[in-house]
Amino acid sequence: MEAIRHTKIRVNGINMHVAEIAGDGLPVLFLHGFPELWYSWRHQMLYLSALGYRTIAPDLRGYGETDAPPSAADYSAFHIVGDLVSLLDALGLDQVFLVGHDWGAIIAWYFCLLRPDRIKALVNMSVVFSPRNPVRKPIESMRAMFGNDYYICRFQQPGEAEEELARVDTALVIKKFLASRNPGLLCVPKEVGLGGNPNSKITLPSWLSEDDVNYYATSFNRTGFTGGLNYYRALDLNWELTAAWTGVQIKVPVKFIVGDLDLTYNTPGVKDFIHKGGFNKHVPFLQELVIMEGVAHYINQEKPQEVNQHIYDFIKKF
Known part of the structure; x- marks a missing residue:
């Protein structure tokens, strides 16, 4: 880990914390998810840098040591992709291999939609591309399909989720997210609370140490989850702003990896979309699809060696 260099770079009007391992080879940009940090890519950074690649993993806007504007209106896909394009410019990089997971995967799809010229190829994990519905906003659709207790619906009211999560030790919140292996729909009634039982005990899986949990918890204790x-x-703001991109395909080479126990893979409709032609229609340059058996959502941390190999096997072709 001492090989990883940490810097602050001014991008798109904010200060971004960037973890990087220098290398003379092609650059790989990693985008983390929720509730994570650059740290979730530590295994991949070390592995690919040992093969000569230049590995770059920022704390995305709102996370860790990167600035966190308070308003949700400052977190559109245009803001986040803008941060990343600005980062590439600051680093003097014309193109990168892009690797995303969870929210990082969503941002990666947007990056390829908006600026495909900056992406050599994409390895995306967990969250499949979601084409824009021209007639209904995402939150309205989720409420209709999954109900008001669906976790994304429960996250909508500013301050409410933060208050519920604050009732539970931050380390326990991190454990509940990262160690979860329930592939079912994540619905949390208000009487249960998003943090759940503050006295619950969670046995950590072999791939997640107390030190790992504490790294995340220390950061989120400082920043909060907002x-x-x-x-x-x-x-919904992304939906409004991207009307002009309705129906536009992802036109970069793609490898997609998901665990069969991932709650996103088991969301109603997703398996059919992936396996019955919808995914290929919207992502025509999809070259490889990997379903990892017995693997849950936080795939790059749960199965680092396998994911490392999957990434390398794909990007070495370019």
Whole structure:
């Protein structure tokens, strides 16, 4: 880990914390999800840098040591992709291999939609591309399909989710997210609270140490969760702003990886979309699809060696 260099770079009007391992080879940009940090890519950074790649993992806007504007209106896909294009410019990089997971995967799809010229190829994990519905906003659709207790619907009201999460030790919140292996729909009634039982005990899986949990918890204790939650609160704003991109395909080479226990893969309709032609229609340059058996959502941390190999096997072709 001492090989990883940490810097602050001014991008798109904010200060961004960037973890990087220098290399003479092609650059790989990693985008993390919720509730994560650059740190969730530590295994991939070390592995690919040992093969000569230049590995770059920022704390995205709202996370860790990167600035966190308070308003959800500052977390549109245009803001986040703007940060990343500005980062590439600051680093003097014309193109990168892009690797995303969870919200990082959503941002990666937007990056490829808006600026495909900057992406050599994409390895995306967990969250499949979601084409824009021209007639109904995302939150309205989720409420109709999954109810008001669906976790993304529960995240919408500013301050409410933060208050519920604050009732539970931050380390326990991190454990509940990262160690979850329930592939079912994540619905949380208000009487249960998003943090759940503050006295619950969670046995950590072998791939997640107390030190790992403490790294995340220390950061989120300092920043709170609002930055990350604002991505969910900007979903409808993204819908409004991207009307001109309705029906536009993802036109970069793609490898998609998901675990069969991932709650996103088991969301109603997603398997049919992936396996019955919808995914290929919207992502015509999809070259590889990997369903990892017995693997849950936080795939790059749960199965680092396998994911490392999957990434390398794909990007070495370019």
